[in-house]
Amino acid sequence: MNAPIIQMHGVAKHFGSAIVLNNLNWEVGQGQVIGLLGRNGAGKSTLMECLLGLREPDAGSVRLFGEDVAALSDATRARIGYVPQKHGLFEWMTPVQMLDYFKALYPRWNTVKVDALLERWGFDALMLAKPIGRLSGGEQQRLAIIRALAHDPELLALDEPVSALDPAGRRLFLAELVDGVIDRGTTVVFSTHILTDLERVALDVAFLKDGRIALQGPLDDLLEGARGVADAAGGRRAGPVSLEDLFIKVTQ
Numbered sequence: 001m002n003a004p005i006i007q008m009h010g011v012a013k014h015f016g017s018a019i020v021l022n023n024l025n026w027e028v029g030q031g032q033v034i035g036l037l038g039r040n041g042a043g044k045s046t047l048m049e050c051l052l053g054l055r056e057p058d059a060g061s062v063r064l065f066g067e068d069v070a071a072l073s074d075a076t077r078a079r080i081g082y083v084p085q086k087h088g089l090f091e092w093m094t095p096v097q098m099l100d101y102f103k104a105l106y107p108r109w110n111t112v113k114v115d116a117l118l119e120r121w122g123f124d125a126l127m128l129a130k131p132i133g134r135l136s137g138g139e140q141q142r143l144a145i146i147r148a149l150a151h152d153p154e155l156l157a158l159d160e161p162v163s164a165l166d167p168a169g170r171r172l173f174l175a176e177l178v179d180g181v182i183d184r185g186t187t188v189v190f191s192t193h194i195l196t197d198l199e200r201v202a203l204d205v206a207f208l209k210d211g212r213i214a215l216q217g218p219l220d221d222l223l224e225g226a227r228g229v230a231d232a233a234g235g236r237r238a239g240p241v242s243l244e245d246l247f248i249k250v251t252q
């Protein structure tokens, strides 16, 4: 593995009596693109929040770019982009005001990219002048993605970034992810329930189950391995195993 960008060791998190993360260990190397999968409530958002230092774990350690996440330097913070599942996006501001606000906070801000994405993703003059709270859910999600990509992050954490996007929006987003993000060597952790999207971009998948990373590996290898098991069980070629089959098998 390349230099580890994310290092989580012995991470635990509970809410009341519910144990969500249970002695979780996870390392993600530079340039890895990982789809994070798990059932509803498995703890994917909690894992992302803990790994970004937005939620304090009950136990364990989290390091990003070699730094303790509880005391990240400003320089390291500026290397991270995040699209949360619930994007609290300064609803009273217009998209232009919100982007200007964030532009002032980041030493590196790619105005050319922001303008190109706004145009390509359908932000016309009328939308750019509306308060964000009056944009549709999908429009707000597009804006959250643009904000997260604007400073060319080296680590991108995406928590169900396409859940509100229509198929055309998802296609545009995936194209940007492949051509504008992954090709630059960015490390990406991407949770989604839309498995076909994941098959188009994720080179690795990780399954979160019972509070731990239960299985992780290159998507093709995991599918091939699952097919081998199915063949052995059936005594004959069982045919292709889909990511959906694998998801159900691993997470049940």
Ligand SMILES: Nc1ncnc2c1ncn2[C@@H]1O[C@H](COP(=O)(O)OP(=O)(O)OP(=O)(O)O)[C@@H](O)[C@H]1O
Residues within 6 Å of the ligand: 015, 018, 020, 038, 039, 040, 041, 042, 043, 044, 045, 046, 047
């Ligand atoms: N602030 C909180 N207080 C209490 N329980 C919480 C809190 N946040 C999350 N939980 C619980 O922790 C568990 C994991 O939630 P989380 O949102 O991390 O799951 P998820 O895998 O992202 O789910 P989904 O796929 O539905 O988005 C759930 O049972 C949830 O109810």
